[in-house]
Amino acid sequence: MASLHQTPFSDNPVRAVLLLGCRVLLGLVLIAHGWQKFTILGIDGVAAQMARSGVPVPTLSAILAATIELVGGICILLGLFTWVASALVALLMCGAYAFVHRGHGVLVDKGGWELVAAIGVAALLLALTSPGDLSLDQVLTSPDGERRRRRRRS
Template sequence: MDKPVVRDAALLFFRVIVGLIFIVHGWHKLMISGITKTTGQFSAWGVPQPKLSAWVSGLAETVGGAMLVIGILATFAATGLALLMAAAIYFVHLGAAGFTQLGVEGGNSIEFPLLLLISLAMIVVFGPGRASVDGVLSRA
């Protein structure tokens, strides 16, 4: 398993899945729920500057997720998204519904954003891999 091709394939798969998760969540905030509904949710949760926060999180998740999928400036995108996840954990998920959502109606548990935060940290630490735009440009 300690072969570069296996490592790069695993990093590619991991990075693409994490990126797609962020694209879906950002797109949902921007286009499905819409900024008005997202702002209302953020306001109810006590997020500071809820309208600005809704726009920033929706755009950052959509654009940052796409950057992860493509693998361009991936460590930069992962760092920004990690800061966003840390803010989400602090303002929304910390102590809201416990660790897991099992049996909690509409709970804002901490396990999913924590998993995303750790996943982003793995991308920052190990990089995007050679199967990325960053990897191709670094070899050129």
């Protein structure tokens, strides 16, 4: 039985390595931003910034943003629940653009949207394609992974 994300290029090792690289880079960036929100800026500091930007329910939004970035980044890095984590990150970046970065130009040093766009597009691509063969999702959903689980249960 083919996996959910089977494509004509699924057995391509170059594709697997490129997707792994994308996941690692995106995951590390997200983990850094989530960690910063929890430990350096603090949820109260992030909520205050969000309130100034007009984000609704700023404290809850700060908690959600920090959690999606940190936990989502870990999941994307590992290739675990990748499409869910990536979709949540893409939605989060849409919100960041709409409430914080829109109207500030492109460049991030002026509050622009370049970073949220790059993160959002990368996350969307992962959500719509697959995490690649070098991922926990692939191990857990591949026919070989299913055979290994059955053997362990026996």
